[in-house]
Amino acid sequence: MSDVLVRASGLRVHFGDVRAVDGVDLEVRRGETLGLVGESGCGKSTLGNALLRLVEPSDGTVEFDGLDVTAAGRRELRALRRRTAMIFQDPYASLDPRRTVAESIGEPLAIHGLHKGRTARRARVGELMEVVGLNPDHGGRYPHEFSGGQRQRVGIARALAGEPEFVVCDEPIASLDVSVQAQVVNLLVRLQREFGLTYLFVSHDLAAVRQVADRVAVMYLGRVVELGAGVSVSSAPAHPYTEALVSAVPVPEPTRERTRQRIVLRGDVPSPADPPSGCRFRTRCPKAFEPCPDHDPVLQPTGPEQAAACHLHGVTDL
Amino acid sequence: MTTPLLAVDDLHVAFRTRRGPARVVNGLSFELHPGRTLAVVGESGSGKSVSSLALLGLLPGTAQVRGSAIFDGDELIGRSEEELRKVRGAGIGVVFQDPMTSLNPVLTIERQIGEALRAHEKVSDDGIRSRAAELLTEVGIPDASARLRAFPHQLSGGMRQRVMIAIALAGNPKVLIADEATTALDVTVQAQILELIERLQDEHGMGVVWITHDLGVVAGIADHVVVMYAGRCVEEGAVDELFGRPAHPYTRGLLGALPVVDDPRPARERDELVTMPGLPPDPAALPPGCAFHPRCPVRADARCATEPPPLAPVPGSAAAHRAATFYAVGGVSSGE
Ligand SMILES: Nc1ncnc2c1ncn2[C@@H]1O[C@H](COP(=O)(O)OP(=O)(O)OP(=O)(O)O)[C@@H](O)[C@H]1O
Ligand SMILES: Nc1ncnc2c1ncn2[C@@H]1O[C@H](COP(=O)(O)OP(=O)(O)O)[C@@H](O)[C@H]1O
Ligand code: SF4
Ligand code: SF4
Ligand SMILES: [Mg+2]
Ligand SMILES: [Mg+2]
Numbered sequence: 001m002s003d004v005l006v007r008a009s010g011l012r013v014h015f016g017d018v019r020a021v022d023g024v025d026l027e028v029r030r031g032e033t034l035g036l037v038g039e040s041g042c043g044k045s046t047l048g049n050a051l052l053r054l055v056e057p058s059d060g061t062v063e064f065d066g067l068d069v070t071a072a073g074r075r076e077l078r079a080l081r082r083r084t085a086m087i088f089q090d091p092y093a094s095l096d097p098r099r100t101v102a103e104s105i106g107e108p109l110a111i112h113g114l115h116k117g118r119t120a121r122r123a124r125v126g127e128l129m130e131v132v133g134l135n136p137d138h139g140g141r142y143p144h145e146f147s148g149g150q151r152q153r154v155g156i157a158r159a160l161a162g163e164p165e166f167v168v169c170d171e172p173i174a175s176l177d178v179s180v181q182a183q184v185v186n187l188l189v190r191l192q193r194e195f196g197l198t199y200l201f202v203s204h205d206l207a208a209v210r211q212v213a214d215r216v217a218v219m220y221l222g223r224v225v226e227l228g229a230g231v232s233v234s235s236a237p238a239h240p241y242t243e244a245l246v247s248a249v250p251v252p253e254p255t256r257e258r259t260r261q262r263i264v265l266r267g268d269v270p271s272p273a274d275p276p277s278g279c280r281f282r283t284r285c286p287k288a289f290e291p292c293p294d295h296d297p298v299l300q301p302t303g304p305e306q307a308a309a310c311h312l313h314g315v316t317d318l
Numbered sequence: 319m320t321t322p323l324l325a326v327d328d329l330h331v332a333f334r335t336r337r338g339p340a341r342v343v344n345g346l347s348f349e350l351h352p353g354r355t356l357a358v359v360g361e362s363g364s365g366k367s368v369s370s371l372a373l374l375g376l377l378p379g380t381a382q383v384r385g386s387a388i389f390d391g392d393e394l395i396g397r398s399e400e401e402l403r404k405v406r407g408a409g410i411g412v413v414f415q416d417p418m419t420s421l422n423p424v425l426t427i428e429r430q431i432g433e434a435l436r437a438h439e440k441v442s443d444d445g446i447r448s449r450a451a452e453l454l455t456e457v458g459i460p461d462a463s464a465r466l467r468a469f470p471h472q473l474s475g476g477m478r479q480r481v482m483i484a485i486a487l488a489g490n491p492k493v494l495i496a497d498e499a500t501t502a503l504d505v506t507v508q509a510q511i512l513e514l515i516e517r518l519q520d521e522h523g524m525g526v527v528w529i530t531h532d533l534g535v536v537a538g539i540a541d542h543v544v545v546m547y548a549g550r551c552v553e554e555g556a557v558d559e560l561f562g563r564p565a566h567p568y569t570r571g572l573l574g575a576l577p578v579v580d581d582p583r584p585a586r587e588r589d590e591l592v593t594m595p596g597l598p599p600d601p602a603a604l605p606p607g608c609a610f611h612p613r614c615p616v617r618a619d620a621r622c623a624t625e626p627p628p629l630a631p632v633p634g635s636a637a638a639h640r641a642a643t644f645y646a647v648g649g650v651s652s653g654e
Contacts, residue, residue: 039504149597178533179571179572179593181575182591182592186593206579207579211588214585229584235580244506251579252576254557257534262509262513265506
């Protein structure tokens with residue numbers, strides 16, 4: 001059994017001119033949590049969706065457990081659907097308001113023909129609700145009768161129903177209150193350890209990502225610009241964009257936060273329909289130098305378990 | 319100490335609802351001094367926005383407002399809409415979370431800044447244009463004269479927020495209220511806006527009320543912090559004091575729930591985050607006694623469930639550090 005569960009190679013997803021994902025090579029290892037961070041619009045959700053084949057790639061391939069997902073037929077795709085799942089940012093929008101939460105949680109069971117029969121299904125739904133910390137007696141209630149944090153638990157129970165191996169968590173705590181975020185983060189971590197899940201954890205909150213992710217991938221304008229162990233990426237970033245990103249995360253300690261050196265980037269993110277030539281970050285990079293406008297840097301090793309796409313580590317070209 | 323620019327005293331706001339009165343703000347007091355930043359922190363629903371809207375007279379008719387808010391010598395509570403509109407423009411500038419909903423989508427940036435300028439000075443059209451361009455430059459928007467012709471949707475989120483700040487600055491306000499002004503922005507853009515606000519505050523000496531749920535941002539910009547829970551200030555103090563020696567179990571819970579970005583341990587070796595069970599109360603059904611008691615891990619006293627703890631000095635701390643709890647810190651109950 002290979003230790004890679006999901007592999008993207010040369011992956012591109014374009015929407016017309018918009019190059020949402022534009023040449024990504026990435027591996028998600030079995031049993032790990034890979035964090036995915038980057039600014040709004042850089043292509044995180046699109047990449048997550050493409051790994052589950054919820055959007056069609058324009059180019060490149062995605063393999064799941066050795067199977068080429070991009071070439072999978074209906075049958076294989078159905079198996080893929082059961083072995084993968086998604087947890088969304090907005091639990092309200094992702095649940096059908098007219099269905100009881102038990103119905104929502106039980107739906108994947110029906111789709112995948114698991115736990116057949118009403119009694120078996122009801123028992124399984126109750127079990128799932130308990131696993132995520134909901135009272136199974138509340139299965140007959142509707143989404144609006146729950147708080148945001150509880151709705152996210154419903155979304156998690158639903159995602160777990162098919163006993164998936166790989167779960168894409170797309171901003172799962174972004175819409176929750178601070179004290180509730182901690183509850184959901186702990187739950188996700190506990191579930192992963194208990195069921196041996198593999199996560200792609202998409203978030204713009206680097207502190208939360210550091211709490212859950214073994215490795216972290218940093219995206220900028222459709223590309224992965226840095227990849228490495230969580231500790232290395234946040235304490236010794238190898239890419240100037242990661243450096244700026246890490247330095248912009250406020251730390252809740254007044255003395256440090258006031259004296260800390262913040263790298264404030266100038267200008268806006270360029271349009272993904274018209275990325276700059278050479279290195280895409282060069283228009284805002286405080287360290288840009290002579291090769292940057294002409295050469296498109298390749299992700300190259302910068303240390304053990306760390307790689308960055310930046311000419312400071314040796315000039316390369318795609 | 320100087321006289322405060324803004325002094326809020328025992329502010330109460332209740333909304334009439336079908337289920338009876340929703341008591342959203344329950345005796346909030348604070349003072350803001352020139353050139354200083356007061357942070358108001360709390361989770362969603364704790365009454366942060368309603369408090370600031372009450373000062374600005376922007377609440378709907380179902381709201382009943384009591385208490386006092388003295389701005390630059392004048393009482394704001396109970397004033398007519400007309401008078402408050404003047405105050406808003408010239409004395410108090412406001413920036414809200416979502417610039418897309420506060421900007422008019424069908425008007426150019428020039429028109430919108432122009433309206434704000436006209437609201438409190440008589441200026442010619444040419445005067446307006448150059449003043450608007452000046453403001454845009456001041457908030458760090460390059461190529462200002464071209465941007466004046468743009469519509470909101472043609473700008474990035476960060477630029478729209480800068481436009482909102484430019485509009486808030488149009489009347490040279492003495493106080494800037496920023497309600498979750500960077501919450502919808504990426505951290506890199508947030509860093510730009512924080513830098514901008516700090517610079518403007520240095521240049522204009524404004525007092526800033528920074529409303530947020532983000533304790534990291536607070537740590538960096540605040541002089542004084544007010545922690546809100548269920549419409550009350552449950553703890554306040556100088557920023558170092560409050561983060562260094564939090565006294566209220568809720569403040570401690572909030573700080574403990576935060577993951578630490580530069581904790582050197584890998585994720586697998588970390589402890590679980592500290593959590594508070596449960597949820598903030600429904601303002602239409604506030605629990606008796608201390609509003610935090612159903613979630614409080616301490617419940618230090620028999621009175622917790624029956625008697626609201628007064629906001630009292632934290633023993634052994636600087637005078638301005640106060641907490642509303644019966645929890646004994648340093649051996650003495652601060653509620654005595
Ligand atoms: N269905 C679509 N049609 C057209 N453009 C799209 C579509 N989906 C995404 N995009 C564009 O692709 C780019 C990447 O979007 P994506 O949603 O993946 O970003 P993201 O990193 O998840 O951002 P956020 O942090 O805001 O969620 C953006 O420019 C977005 O506008
Ligand atoms: N017009 C209104 N009518 C009734 N309740 C309201 C109204 N506006 C706000 N509230 C309630 O007041 C409470 C505090 O809201 P708000 O001040 O917006 O909280 P926040 O601290 O998140 O800014 C919430 O429970 C909210 O539902
Ligand atoms: S390649 Fe050049 S522009 Fe790109 S990140 Fe490295 S130094 Fe900056
Ligand atoms: S008053 Fe009692 S219940 Fe309230 S915070 Fe203090 S110890 Fe907890
Ligand atoms: Mg997204
Ligand atoms: Mg608010």
